[in-house]
Amino acid sequence: MQKMLGNKKAYWIFVIPALVIYLVMAFVPIAMSGYYSTMQWDGIGEKIFIGISNYLKLLKDEAFLLSARNSLILAVASIVGQLIPALFFALVLARNVKGEKIYRTIYFIPVLLSTVVIGQLFLKIYNPDYGALNAILKSFGFKGQDWLGDKRFVLASSFFPIVWQYIGYHMLILYTGIKSVPSDIYEAAQIDGANERQMAFHVTIPLIKSTMKVSLTFAVIGSLKLFDLIWVLTKGGPLHASEVPSTLMYTSIFSRMEYGIGSAMAIFIVLECLIFYFLIEKLFKVENITY
């Protein structure tokens, strides 16, 4: 055993298969997208090298700028709308409340549902003719709205299910983090006379910072590269009002047949995700706590 661990070649033999698959599946496509993004190409005919023109075009493209803005709004909405309720539920559930397992399962159900199912569900809820939301509003005497067809409401209406869907997911991550805090720390806090609120803010939260960072990273990156639910609900419409970069990338490549610009968007999303990832790394420097 000692001999094998000392042998650097053995490391490589074990690492290489995974490394090759990873490089081929992850880095080659990114590199290819980078290459295509410098071309003017309809996907079939000849490629014409145009340098960074595609990127310059993106910076002037109103629809793209709107989509980038929307994805940042969604990132903020996810942090506020997912992480705060998730942390609250996790803190409550981890305190050995009655029916802990049942609640944990209930909160996790939306995560298990397929995005298309959730999309269809909310399409029905938002339907202006027979939707539940308008029916409720009307029964209270308010006017019904075209939730997904009106530029003023579409962003809020389509972001709500996205944010709602993953609350349970972050709750589970944070819950696991809280559960890994040894109980003797709480006992010590109790002996010192700390109440539940003080324990939450001064013991639990500081100790699960690294878990919270994982949640934060997932929430932000997930928002920046979101595609599925927006596609099911609105396809980016009406008039690009609910567009996010990945839906715009899809229409550019497959409807407009502009592979160059589409690839430039893909590269933008990759860079955006990486930048935010490193930003979160820098801003939330936490030491690893071992108990």
Next chain:
Amino acid sequence: MKKKLLKTIGLMMSAVLVLGCTACGNSGETATTAESGETVEAEAGDSANVSTEETSNAEADTESSEEKVTITLWSQFSDPNSTDGNYVAFYNALESIKTDMPNVEVVHEGTESESYKVKLKTAMAGNELPDVFFNWGAGTMKPYVDAGLVLPLDDYMTDDVKSRILGGTLDNFMFDGKTYGYPYSVAVASLYVNTELFEQNNVKVPETYDELLAAVDAFNAAGITPISLGEKDLWPGLMIYGIHAIRMAGAEDFNAALNGTGSFNTPELVEAAKRVQELAARGGFGSSAMGTSEDDAVAAFKQGRAAMMFMGSWLNGDCEADDAAVKGKISVIKFPVIEGGKGTIDEFHGGSGETFLVSSSCEHPEEAAAVAQYICEKMSKDQYLAGSGMPAWEADMGDTSELNRLSQEIATLTADATGYVYWLDSLTGGSKADTIMNEIAKLIDGSVTPEDFCANLQALNE
């Protein structure tokens, strides 16, 4: 350790993103079920893909197997059990080609429409096209022709064949004087009206544009959607704008504007855009057209919740379906003339634009061209009898008493047609089509002026 894990996760997540847009082709065939002399192979992992392989009976095989030519065929007709007229006609042709052309063996693979487009593009990029494949004409087809991927069929198109093809149906398959495809249907858009709702509300079925506007007001007052429009899918708006432009500018001028030889900056086309915007502002499409999908719009019309719909003849089947509340109550009329416009009542939106193309890298071009011709000619008759569109080939239709009532009405309407403008998206193709669709959505939403709208469309020509 956690840090490293996080870094890896971060990198992998961004990688997945890029992978998501590159992995689209699929291959690998499994699952074989044998029928008498026929093998059905379904592609693994995609239930929408059905590939049918026809092999002749065993005894015939032994003799002529060496002369038999295999022709691969791709289409968007993925479901052999569909009741859609085009599907029925296609599978009829696929069945009868076995006896009518015994020297070829046709291997068919059908993929559902949206995936089909992606699959075809992938195959083109990889130079793995089948011998014969379904495609749309005009602007959608042009990049393939420009890249030299499709075979001109002029050498195989004898005068005898040409004489059987109805006039004007080849226009969308011709580039630089060469013909690349045979037509199989002529689809026409007309105004579908729910006569029952018109009678119940004492509204006159519109013969002039003013009467159409009066009907819009009357139905809005009665709480019924006047014209059902699924603008969420963008393409339905093309039809509404298309017919207004045809009525205002005339088919000839509008076609010229679309293909770049004319201009959108004409008083007639500005007026057409203005009319569309006014119709929308008046509530012509109800209050929620922007958020309604085409499926929902059709459902609303089928259930009698909307009074009118301007749509292509593929709506015939839906209106006359057994589950439609409006069965027998629908009538088709010509879209009214707009006063002051150059267009006449006999100019139509639609035309012939779907076909089967032959790949230029095909090994047996003669047989492939024959297969394409056979399928198109056979489908022309059968899809008409199945109530889908008008025929594109001359044929003895036999007994038409069982024919869809609305198809017959449309055949009467178009008997004196003087001009056609084909569907704007297929006609222009690619980014141009996408821009036009988005501009029309803005027009309907009221966020662009008619003048700017025309200027933006004209910018595509320059």
